[in-house]
Amino acid sequence: MRNRLNGFGRILLTGALLTASAAMAPAQNTPKPDNSKTNKQEAVPPTADQQKNNKSDREITREIRKSIMDDKTLSSNAHNVKVITQHGMVTLKGPVRSDEEKKTVEEKATSVAGAANVKNEITVMSADSSKTTKTTK
Numbered sequence: 001m002r003n004r005l006n007g008f009g010r011i012l013l014t015g016a017l018l019t020a021s022a023a024m025a026p027a028q029n030t031p032k033p034d035n036s037k038t039n040k041q042e043a044v045p046p047t048a049d050q051q052k053n054n055k056s057d058r059e060i061t062r063e064i065r066k067s068i069m070d071d072k073t074l075s076s077n078a079h080n081v082k083v084i085t086q087h088g089m090v091t092l093k094g095p096v097r098s099d100e101e102k103k104t105v106e107e108k109a110t111s112v113a114g115a116a117n118v119k120n121e122i123t124v125m126s127a128d129s130s131k132t133t134k135t136t137k
Contacts, residue, residue: 046084046091057085060113064090067108074101081105081122091119099124 051061064083068074078101081094090113096102102122109118 046086051084051086056088060088060090061085063112064109067112068105071104071108074104077101077125078105083109085113088113089117089119091121093121095123095125097125 051057061083064085068081068083069079075097077094078096081092081096084091084093090109092105092109096105102120102124105122106118106120109120
């Protein structure tokens, strides 16, 4: 019986030591992505959380989003452009890979909401793809 307690005691002690060492181990020093510049730019209204929840605005956004997603020639960045509709006014935000993609997304929004109701704040990514250049229309 003494050997059993001794073995069980060793298991408990080993478990306690492993738990304590894991808690005391320094956190991994993985750098966090620095997108604070992008976040500051996106803090300018309207933001996605300000999307209106009335039926007409939701429908406009849904139609534009569907049109963008159905176009398989667009990059994943273009597919992820934010479409924000407030009282019939559509704002497009986010990075795309080229001026052509920017124009294509804007045309899709314009075909649904009308040219006077679309504000294009899409940015075109630079060649090194870590920076974006703001070219608004």
